[in-house]
Amino acid sequence: xxxxEQIKERYLDRLSPATFRSRLFWKTVExxxxxxxxxxxxxxxxxxxxxxxxxxxxxxxxxxxVVWCNLLTPSELVLGSGCIPFYPEMAAAVAASAGLAPRFxxxxxxxxxxxxxxxxxxxxxxxxxxxFLPEPDLLLAVNYPCDSAPLSFAFLGDLxxxxxxVLEAPLPGRERGVEELAGRMAEAARAMAGxxxxxxxxxxxxxxxxxxxxxxxxxHLREVEEMRKRDDCTLDGKDAMGxxxxxxxxxxxxxxxxxxxxxxxxxxxxxxxxxxxxxxxWMHLKPWYSQTIFxxxxxxxxxxxxxxxxHATWEAMDPRDPFPSLxxxxxxxxxxxxxxxxxxxxxxxxxxxxxxxAIHYNHWGCRQSCGSAPLAKGxxxxxxxxxxxxxxxxIDDREYQEGQVATRLEAFLESLK
Amino acid sequence: xxEDLITWFCAYTPLELLTAAxxxxxxxxxxxxxxxxxxxxxHPAICPYVRSCLAQAMQEExxxxxxxxxxxxxxxxxxxxxxxxxxxxxxxxxxxxxxVGKSGERMLAGEYRHLLEALRSWRGREISHAEIKxxxxxxxxxxxxxxxxxxxxxxxxxxxxxRHFQSAPQDAASPAATRGPxxxxxxAGRGVPVLLTGNILNPAGMVSLLEExxxxxVWADLCNGDRAFAAPTLAExxxxxxxxxxxxxxxxxxxxxxxxxxxxxxxxxxxxxxxRAGARxxxxxxxxxxxxxxxxxxxxxxxxxxxxxxxxxLESDYADGHAGxxxxxxxxxxxxxx
Numbered sequence: 005x006x007x008x009e010q011i012k013e014r015y016l017d018r019l020s021p022a023t024f025r026s027r028l029f030w031k032t033v034e035x036x037x038x039x040x041x042x043x044x045x046x047x048x049x050x051x052x053x054x055x056x057x058x059x060x061x062x063x064x065x066x067x068x069x070v071v072w073c074n075l076l077t078p079s080e081l082v083l084g085s086g087c088i089p090f091y092p093e094m095a096a097a098v099a100a101s102a103g104l105a106p107r108f109x110x111x112x113x114x115x116x117x118x119x120x121x122x123x124x125x126x127x128x129x130x131x132x133x134x135x136f137l138p139e140p141d142l143l144l145a146v147n148y149p150c151d152s153a154p155l156s157f158a159f160l161g162d163l164x165x166x167x168x169x170v171l172e173a174p175l176p177g178r179e180r181g182v183e184e185l186a187g188r189m190a191e192a193a194r195a196m197a198g199x200x201x202x203x204x205x206x207x208x209x210x211x212x213x214x215x216x217x218x219x220x221x222x223x224h225l226r227e228v229e230e231m232r233k234r235d236d237c238t239l240d241g242k243d244a245m246g247x248x249x250x251x252x253x254x255x256x257x258x259x260x261x262x263x264x265x266x267x268x269x270x271x272x273x274x275x276x277x278x279x280x281x282x283x284x285x286w287m288h289l290k291p292w293y294s295q296t297i298f299x300x301x302x303x304x305x306x307x308x309x310x311x312x313x314x315h316a317t318w319e320a321m322d323p324r325d326p327f328p329s330l331x332x333x334x335x336x337x338x339x340x341x342x343x344x345x346x347x348x349x350x351x352x353x354x355x356x357x358x359x360x361x362a363i364h365y366n367h368w369g370c371r372q373s374c375g376s377a378p379l380a381k382g383x384x385x386x387x388x389x390x391x392x393x394x395x396x397x398x399i400d401d402r403e404y405q406e407g408q409v410a411t412r413l414e415a416f417l418e419s420l421k
Numbered sequence: 422x423x424e425d426l427i428t429w430f431c432a433y434t435p436l437e438l439l440t441a442a443x444x445x446x447x448x449x450x451x452x453x454x455x456x457x458x459x460x461x462x463x464h465p466a467i468c469p470y471v472r473s474c475l476a477q478a479m480q481e482e483x484x485x486x487x488x489x490x491x492x493x494x495x496x497x498x499x500x501x502x503x504x505x506x507x508x509x510x511x512x513x514x515x516x517x518x519x520x521v522g523k524s525g526e527r528m529l530a531g532e533y534r535h536l537l538e539a540l541r542s543w544r545g546r547e548i549s550h551a552e553i554k555x556x557x558x559x560x561x562x563x564x565x566x567x568x569x570x571x572x573x574x575x576x577x578x579x580x581x582x583x584r585h586f587q588s589a590p591q592d593a594a595s596p597a598a599t600r601g602p603x604x605x606x607x608x609a610g611r612g613v614p615v616l617l618t619g620n621i622l623n624p625a626g627m628v629s630l631l632e633e634x635x636x637x638x639v640w641a642d643l644c645n646g647d648r649a650f651a652a653p654t655l656a657e658x659x660x661x662x663x664x665x666x667x668x669x670x671x672x673x674x675x676x677x678x679x680x681x682x683x684x685x686x687x688x689x690x691x692x693x694x695x696x697r698a699g700a701r702x703x704x705x706x707x708x709x710x711x712x713x714x715x716x717x718x719x720x721x722x723x724x725x726x727x728x729x730x731x732x733x734x735l736e737s738d739y740a741d742g743h744a745g746x747x748x749x750x751x752x753x754x755x756x757x758x759x
Contacts, residue, residue, distance in 0.1 A: 371494035
C-alpha cells in the first residue's frame with residue numbers, strides 16, 4: 005500500500021467532526037503545515053496557507069461569527085463586517101485532494117441529493133450533514149456563477165437554522181440593478197456586523213480598510229498578470245489555479261495584499277528560468293485529486309500560461325463608498341449574465357497570453373461551464389485557438405476516466421506541435 | 422412564418438407585455454424525440470426540456486423571435502445557444518429575482534421596463550399602460566377559461582389543456598377565439614387521488630403512465646399545468662410605473678417555482694393544495710438535470726413527512742421512453758396510500 009493510502013486510512017478516514025473542533029488538532033496541523041519541512045514552492049503560497057489555516061481554525065473554534073460564502077461572494081464584505089468568511093466549495097476541493105470526497109458525496113446521496121447535481125455541492129452537503137464543517141451564523145450566496153449555491157445554501161440554512169442572504173447580481177446594462185445590489189450588500193453587512201458586534205461606524209471603517217487592502221491586492225495582481233504574459237514566466241497554471249481560493253477568499257485581508265505583492269516580487273526575482281513550449285489556457289477548474297493531466301502536459305512540453313478564474317476582472321474601488329464599489333465589482337464579473345461575457349473574457353485571455361491551444365475541463369453537473377463550453381470553443385476556434393473539451397469531474401474521482409482523458413489530451417497536444 | 426409570433430419558455434414570462442406589443446406569444450414544448458440534435462450546442466447534462474426546445478427550433482424556418490427568463494442555468498444556456506444560432510431573431514433575456522418581497526418586485530418591474538424598451542426599438546412603437554391593462558384582462562379571461570375547462574379533468578388531459586392555452590397563439594382582442602379542447606373527464610372519480618408537483622412534464626410521457634398505474638392527478642403543480650393558471654396576473658394603475666409594479670407583484674405572488682427563495686411559502690402552498698384537492702399522496706416528478714428541483718427535494722420530503730403526507734419521487738428525461746420500472750414504483754406507491 006502506498007504511503008499516502010496508508011496515511012489516509014490511518015488518519016484521514018478516522019477524522020471525526022469533534023477533531024476539527026479541538027485546539028490541539030489545529031496546533032498540530034499548523035505546526036506541520038508551516039514547518040520548514042513543508043515549505044511551499046512560492047513565498048506567496050506560505051502567506052495564503054497561513055491565512056487559510058488561521059481562518060479555518062478560527063471558524064471551527066468559532067472565534068468570530070462564521071459566514072458561509074460561495075465563489076463570487078466578496079470576501080471584503082464579510083471581513084469588513086468583522087466575520088470569518090468560510091467557502092464550503094473550497095472545503096469540497098480540499099476533501100477531494102485528500103481523497104475523502106466520495107465518502108461525503110455518498111452521504112449526500114443518502115439524503116437523496118442525486119448524482120446529476122454538481123459534486124462540489126454534493127460533497128459539501130455531505131460534509132455538512134456529517135457535521136464536518138464549522139457551523140455558519142449566516143450564509144451569503146451570490147446568484148452566480150451557477151444555481152447550485154443559492155439552492156444548496158437554502159437547504160443548509162434550514163439545516164443550521166441560520167439566515168440566508170442571496171446577493172443578486174444584475175444582468176449587464178442594468179444600472180438600477182447595481183444600486184439595488186449595493187443596497188442588499190449594505191443590508192447583509194449590517195446583519196453580519198450585528199453578529200460581530202460592530203457598530204455602524206466601526207463596520208464602515210472595517211469595510212473601508214477591506215476595500216483598500218483589496219485595491220492593493222489588485223495592483224499587485226495586475227503586475228503578476230503582466231509578468232505571466234512573458235515567454236519566460238516561471239509560474240505554471242497547475243500551481244496558479246489554486247490561487248482562485250485567494251481571489252475568492254482573501255481579498256480584503258492583509259494576507260491577500262501580501263500574497264500578490266510577494267508573488268509579483270518573486271516572479272521578478274526568478275525571471276527567466278521558465279521554459280519555452282506550448283502555451284495552453286485552462287478553462288474551468290482541475291480535478292483536485294489527480295495530477296495526471298499536468299504530468300501529460302509536462303511530458304509534451306506544454307504549460308498553462310493562464311487560467312479562466314485567476315484574473316482581475318474589476319477596477320480599483322472607492323474605499324469611501326464600499327457598497328456601490330463592491331456591487332460594481334461583482335456585477336462586472338465575466339460569469340454574471342449571458343455566456344457572451346465569459347466567451348469574450350476567454351478570447352481576450354487567449355489573445356493576451358498568446359496561447360497555442362485551450363483546454364476546457366467539463367466538470368460534470370456544472371451547467372454554467374459545460375453549458376457554455378460549445379460557445380467558448382467556437383469563439384476560440386474562430387480566433388485561431390484550437391480547443392479541447394474534456395469531460396470529467398473536479399471532485400469525484402470515481403467519475404474520472406483517466407485513460408480516456410489521457411488519450412484525448414495526448415492526441416490534442418500532438419496536433420498542436 | 423408569422424413575424425408576430427414570439428416563442429417563450431419559462432412560466433415567468435410576462436405574456437401581457439408581449440401581447441400589448443401586438444405579438445403572439447407561443448410557448449415552446451420542444452421535440453423530445455429529437456433532443457440529441459442539440460448535442461453540439463448544449464451539453465447532455467443540461468435540462469432535457471431546454472435541449473428539446475433548441476432541437477425543435479433547429480428544425481423550423483423562421484426568424485426565431487424569443488423571450489427568455491433568467492430563471493435557471495438551463496434557461497440562460499438556452500438563451501446563449503439560441504442567440505448564437507439565430508442571430509437575426511429578436512432575442513431578449515429577462516432577469517428574474519430570487520428574493521421575493523418589495524426588492525424583488527422593484528427589480529422585476531425594472532426588467533419589464535427594459536423589455537418594453539427593447540420591444541419599442543424592435544417594433545417601432547410605444548406600448549402604453551392602457552394596452553398592458555387590456556392585455557392583462559384578456560389573459561385573465563383565458564386563465565378563467567382554462568380553469569373551467571380543466572374542471573374534473575385527469576392529469577394528462579390537464580397538461581394537454583394547459584399546453585393548448587400556452588402554445589396556441591392568443592389574440593388579445595378576441596381571447597375566446599382560441600378555446601382549448603373540451604374536458605371529457607374520463608377518469609373523474611376513478612383512481613387514487615394524488616397531487617403531482619415538479620417543473621415541466623411531457624403530457625405524453627410520465628403523466629399518462631401515472632394514470633395507467635391507477636393514479637388520478639387532482640392537481641398538477643407544474644409550470645405547464647395548474648400552477649401557471651393558479652393565480653391572476655391582473656395589473657391596474659394610472660401610470661406605466663404603477664402597472665408594471667402591479668404586474669411584477671402579481672407574477673411574484675403566484676405559486677412559486679422551486680428556484681425562488683421563499684421555500685417555506687412553496688411548501689405551505691403544496692400542502693394546502695394537497696389537502697384541498699383530497700390528494701392521498703404527492704408525486705414529486707422533475708426533469709433530470711434541473712437543479713432547482715434536485716436540491717429542493719430533500720427539504721420537501723422532510724416537510725411532507727412532518728405533515729404525514731406520503732411522497733414518491735420520480736425523474737423524467739422528458740421523452741419518458743423507458744417507463745417499466747417507473748410504473749412498478751408508482752403502482753407500489755399507490756397501493757401503499759390507497
